Structure formats: C-alpha cells, structure tokens
Amino acid sequence: MYDLTTNKEWLFAELLDELKLFEKYYGGEPVNVHICDENVLRVMVTIGEEGALYDTAVPCGDPLEIKRLYKRFVKHSLYKALSARYGVCLPWGSLTGIRPTKLAYAYMAGGGSVNGIVEYLTSAFGVSDKKARLISRIIAVRGDISEYSDNYANLYVHVPFCDGRCNYCSFPSADINARGAGELVDEYVDVLCREIIKTKKLINESGKKLLSVYVGGGTPSVLKVGQMERLLDAVGVRGIEFTFEAGRADSVTKEKLDAMKAGGVNRVCINPQTLNDKTLAIIGRRHTAEQFCHAYELARERDFVINTDIIAGLSGENFSDFKRTADGIYALLPQNVTVHTLSRKRASLLASGNTDCEDIAEMMEYAYERFYDYEPYYLYRQKYMTGNLENIGFCRDGYVCVNNVTVMEELVPVYACGAGSISKRTGGVISRYAMPKDIKLYIEQADERMAAKETFFKEGAASTSRL
Numbered sequence: 034m035y036d037l038t039t040n041k042e043w044l045f046a047e048l049l050d051e052l053k054l055f056e057k058y059y060g061g062e063p064v065n066v067h068i069c070d071e072n073v074l075r076v077m078v079t080i081g082e083e084g085a086l087y088d089t090a091v092p093c094g095d096p097l098e099i100k101r102l103y104k105r106f107v108k109h110s111l112y113k114a115l116s117a118r119y120g121v122c123l124p125w126g127s128l129t130g131i132r133p134t135k136l137a138y139a140y141m142a143g144g145g146s147v148n149g150i151v152e153y154l155t156s157a158f159g160v161s162d163k164k165a166r167l168i169s170r171i172i173a174v175r176g177d178i179s180e181y182s183d184n185y186a187n188l189y190v191h192v193p194f195c196d197g198r199c200n201y202c203s204f205p206s207a208d209i210n211a212r213g214a215g216e217l218v219d220e221y222v223d224v225l226c227r228e229i230i231k232t233k234k235l236i237n238e239s240g241k242k243l244l245s246v247y248v249g250g251g252t253p254s255v256l257k258v259g260q261m262e263r264l265l266d267a268v269g270v271r272g273i274e275f276t277f278e279a280g281r282a283d284s285v286t287k288e289k290l291d292a293m294k295a296g297g298v299n300r301v302c303i304n305p306q307t308l309n310d311k312t313l314a315i316i317g318r319r320h321t322a323e324q325f326c327h328a329y330e331l332a333r334e335r336d337f338v339i340n341t342d343i344i345a346g347l348s349g350e351n352f353s354d355f356k357r358t359a360d361g362i363y364a365l366l367p368q369n370v371t372v373h374t375l376s377r378k379r380a381s382l383l384a385s386g387n388t389d390c391e392d393i394a395e396m397m398e399y400a401y402e403r404f405y406d407y408e409p410y411y412l413y414r415q416k417y418m419t420g421n422l423e424n425i426g427f428c429r430d431g432y433v434c435v436n437n438v439t440v441m442e443e444l445v446p447v448y449a450c451g452a453g454s455i456s457k458r459t460g461g462v463i464s465r466y467a468m469p470k471d472i473k474l475y476i477e478q479a480d481e482r483m484a485a486k487e488t489f490f491k492e493g494a495a496s497t498s499r500l
C-alpha cells in the first residue's frame with residue numbers, strides 16, 4: 034500500500050506510478066506532492082517528515098504541450114525527492130512510459146540533434162548515461178525514418194489460440210485443448226479471412242501503401258496447414274516484410290513452413306524463451322530445447338529471416354541458466370533477437386520465480402555483451418518491469434524489422450483484424466479501435482464490428498483532410 038496524497042488529483046495516477054518505481058525501497062512513509070504555485074511552477078515534495086522544494090519557469094506555447102511539460106516536471110520532482118531519500122538512481126530515471134525512443138524523436142523534432150539526445154534524457158528525466166546512450170544508438174541504427182508516415186499502412190492479423198498456456202503469459206489467448214476452444218478455430222479462421230479481405234479493401238480505398246504484415250497471437254502456427262493457407266490466401270501479399278509468429282517450436286512442421294513460404298511470409302518468430310529444458314517444463318511449454326533447434330533449422334533451410342525471443346528472469350533461472358540460453362541463441366546467428374525482462378506483475382504470480390532485480394540486471398547486462406555484434410534497434414518498457422529495465426530487440430546489419438519500428442513509434446496506422454486486435458489511427462491524435470477479446474463474441478459481432486472499424490478509419494481520414 035502506498036500512502037500518497039496530492040492537491041492535484043488529476044496527477045495522482047501518474048505520481049503513484051512514479052512512487053511504485055521505488056517499491057523495493059519504500060517503507061510506507063507518507064508522501065505528499067503539493068503544487069504551490071502554478072505561475073512559477075513550484076512543487077513541494079514531502080516524504081515522511083522531510084520536504085524538498087523544486088521550481089522552474091512556467092513553459093509557454095501550445096496548451097497541450099504545456100500540460101505535458103508541467104506533468105513531466107511534477108513527476109520528475111517526485112523522482113528526485115525519492116531518489117535522494119532512498120539514495121538510489123534508477124536506470125530509466127523518472128520515465129514510466131513504454132516508449133523512451135519517442136521522447137528522443139520529439140526532442141529532435143523540436144530542433145535537438147542526435148548528439149544532444151544523451152544530455153537531454155539524462156538532464157530532463159534522470160535517465161542513466163548508459164540507457165541514454167542506448168537510446169541514442171537505436172536512433173542512429175534506424176537512420177532516417179521520416180519516410181514512414183500516414184501514407185502507409187501496417188496490417189496486423191491476430192490468432193488467439195495456443196496449444197497450452199505458458200505460466201508467465203498475460204496475452205489474451207485460448208488454449209485449444211480447453212473445452213469449446215478447439216472447435217472454434219475453423220469458424221474463427223473463416224470470419225477472420227472475411228475481415229482481412231474487407232480490411233485490405235479499406236486500405237486500398239484509402240490510397241495507403243501496405244508497408245508490412247504481421248500475423249501474431251497467441252501462436253498462429255498452431256493452425257492446421259489448411260487453415261493457415263486460407264488465412265494467407267486472404268492476406269495475399271508478396272514482396273513486403275511479412276512476419277508470421279511460430280512461437281512454440283512444437284507447432285512448427287515442414288508443411289506449415291512451406292505453406293508460409295508459399296503464402297508470402299518472409300520472417301518468422303520462433304521463440305524458445307529459454308534453452309533449459311527444466312525451465313521449459315516449469316513455464317508450461319511442451320517442447321524441449323532440441324525441438325526448438327530443429328524447428329529453427331527447418332526455418333533456416335527455407336531462408337526465412339528469423340527472430341527469437343528469450344526472457345530474463347524466468348521461474349527458477351539464475352544467471353548461468355540465462356547465459357546458457359543467450360550463448361545458445363547467439364551460436365545460431367538469427368537475424369533478430371528480442372530479450373524480454375519478465376514483468377514484475379507476472380513474476381509475482383509465478384510459484385518459484387527468480388525475480389531478484391540484481392540477477393535480472395546482470396542477465397540483461399550479459400545480453401548486451403553477448404550480442405555485441407548485433408545492433409539494438411527496438412526497445413520498449415512495460416509498467417512495473419522487474420529491476421525497472423527494458424525489452425530490447427537486436428538485429429544483424431540490414432535486418433531492422435520495419436513493423437516493430439513503425440508500430441512502436443506510432444508512425445504508420447495499424448489495420449488490425451481478429452479477436453482482441455487493436456487498430457490504430459496515426460498522423461495527428463493517436464486513436465484506437467478494439468475488436469472484442471472474447472472469441473465467440475468476436476464471431477457473433479464480426480459484421481457490425483467490421484463496419485464500425487471502417488467508420489473509424491474513414492472518420493480519421495475525414496478529420497485529417499479537414500486539418
């Protein structure tokens with residue numbers, strides 16, 4: 034429980050997030066954030082009996098921008114007070130958002146240079162020098178991304194089924210072995226294909242150019258070959274980045290990979306999460322490390338670009354376990370590797386999680402060392418990540434995943450299909466349209482929801498043209 038009060042209620046949730054960053058050090062003392070004077074922005078932060086005063090000049094300009102800067106200053110003041118009180122600086126400073134790279138782009142859009150990113154992030158948010166350099170490196174690796182705009186579209190297709198359930202998973206996904214779920218797959222694919230075809234028509238009519246396709250889940254490779262072929266026929270594109278998630282190795286067969294290849298897929302994600310069989314069993318995956326390596330080889334023989342996800346901080350794993358996984362993945366030389374930090378929320382639910390922050394920080398350090406000849410190109414954070422760290426995507430030279438970058442930076446609209454999928458309008462105010470998460474409901478409401486999605490995008494186009 035957190036004893037937090039403020040005289041600006043609208044800031045309470047954000048301030049609470051800031052306080053939660055210090056969860057490990059917080060001892061229940063009352064924390065009050067009092068904004069004394071809005072004309073000379075002055076904030077008094079009191080922790081227990083001690084108070085500290087912070088002030089700055091009130092920014093001028095666009096009211097929305099002022100509000101944003103105002104909020105940042107108040108949050109950063111609380112961060113500084115907590116940091117001084119507990120004698121710790123956090124790697125990401127006062128940042129609680131999921132996209133630190135966006136701040137760097139906004140800074141550059143305001144006239145800042147790539148060389149100034151480190152100074153900006155360290156001084157304005159208390160980000161550590163190391164993490165600020167990481168962001169600066171990512172921006173440099175991506176190069177000029179200004180060509181990606183609202184004139185493009187990304188197509189996302191969601192397959193919310195898995196063969197079993199991993200114990201750390203927080204995605205909405207149905208176990209095909211559960212009663213009722215397995216029988217729904219075929220009907221789901223039919224409805225999904227209808228939605229894909231309508232959505233492609235919508236994209237064509239908008240005049241946008243399709244930039245990438247991403248079939249995610251769930252485990253899309255759990256589909257049978259025939260179902261997969263129907264889905265890929267509905268997508269029906271060639272020659273652009275086309276990713277298909279084949280997350281669990283036990284769902285990968287030669288026939289399915291051949292169907293993907295024939296259907297235009299050129300990038301697959303095969304995600305072991307760990308190469309330790311004992312951990313795979315603990316986390317509820319029904320395959321071994323050897324099965325993963327076999328699936329990986331099958332995909333390699335077919336010349337797919339391969340991404341592999343691994344996780345730092347899985348149940349029962351120590352540094353040596355993680356090192357074995359990272360070394361094993363490195364030896365395979367995939368074009369993309371994504372290293373996730375287990376979110377604290379999930380970690381706390383696991384029976385025997387090794388969630389010690391220092392261990393996980395060491396694991397992440399090792400990932401940066403191990404993949405030294407890859408480039409970091411993609412980074413995002415989640416709320417309440419263990420050790421206040423990050424998820425990081427590495428790529429071999431020339432293999433930046435365009436979908437990951439443009440979705441993360443919200444540069445290109447996402448036309449999403451399937452239960453629980455979220456479409457996104459960009460190019461101004463970001464807005465979203467969500468399909469029902471419940472699979473049965475999605476099937477039942479598909480037609481009316483597709484019509485609503487069409488209106489959502491058309492309204493966006495109309496309001497953009499009025500700007």
Ligand code: SF4
Pocket residue numbers: 194195197198199202203204206250251252280281
């Ligand atoms: S395979 Fe992926 S989506 Fe399915 S249960 Fe495991 S983590 Fe969740």
